[in-house]
Amino acid sequence: MGASNHHPTLMKLLLAEDDPLLADALLQQLGKAGYAVQHAPNGAVAEYLLERQPFDIAVLDLGLPMVDGLTVLQRLRQSNPNLPVLLLSARDALHDRVAGFEAGADDYVTKPFDWPELQARLHALMRRNPTQPQALQWHGLVLDPERRRATLNGTVLDLSGREWSLLNLLVEQRDKVVTKDQIAATWSGEGAESGPGNTVEVYIHRLRRKLEGAGVLIRTVRGLGYLMEAEAP
Incomplete structure (x- = not known):
């Protein structure tokens, strides 16, 4: 839930990931990269945070408990069609990736992944939405x-x-x-x-x-x- 505070303009990022080890590692890396991160351990918490706080970008795991990541994304797109969203998933079949994009994902990364690739993809998404007024x-x-x-x-x-x-x-x-x-x-x-x-x-x-x-x-x-x-x- 914490984030680095040395960066002059912190981008607000929602990380919805239920694997505690992966979530902890990503929280540290994202904090060092200059993101202010809110962590959601399940889909219900992710929906709660997305409804009540403005974010610049979201990283959603597909296999979230309580409410799965695809459902979170589909509901999010009804109220916030422009928020950049990157999906994480251990599922790498073509139909899983297609389902993610059809639900409104901007990018899709399969696990396991290397941190430099994830960071580069996040940067690319933020570049695509540089001046978009945030909801x-x-x-x-x-x-x-x-x-x-x-x-x-x-x-x-x-x-x-x-x-x-x-x-x-x-x-x-x-x-x-x-x-x-x-x-x-x-x-x-x-x-x-x-x-x-x-x-x-x-x-x-x-x-x-x-x-x-x-x-x-x-x-x-x-x-x-x-x-x-x-x-x-």
Whole structure:
């Protein structure tokens, strides 16, 4: 779960591997290579982490307990189609590799492998996605800035341009007060939207309705603005 902290820009990597010896060796090597690594020993933990944290890249073992790696990948692709994913597997048959790519893998490495090859493949995947805006994940929400799309627990939210911009701003600034001036600045490129009432209050009300059951709430801070935070358990 730890990672090296000497690297100036740590890439966040999810390692889903149930073999403790291999996982430990990879955690050390990845840390030295400059990755901030979160380790998932099974598919259920991998899904939990992928849903709640933004990652730059993921390494998934196919033979994970509880939820297998292929299922983790297929579900991930519904909410985060762009995250680079490398599959690890002891299965090297052609149909296994094809199944991995069809599920949405970007690369496939068979065990046993040499660390330099894995490192080179990870670098190649990161080069392929150098400036891709990363999806923002928080509770059941996933915000995809590239497609200006938000999903809640895997379901796409029906948002207007202004609603998307407001939600994105509130999630980016979560636990901080966002002022009406900040919201107006965010909306400056959106243009007008038709419909009754285009006040900030109206859009906040709409978002609150659409986020019911998300485990988050938008609080009005009188005289200052709005604050998005997690609901108390």
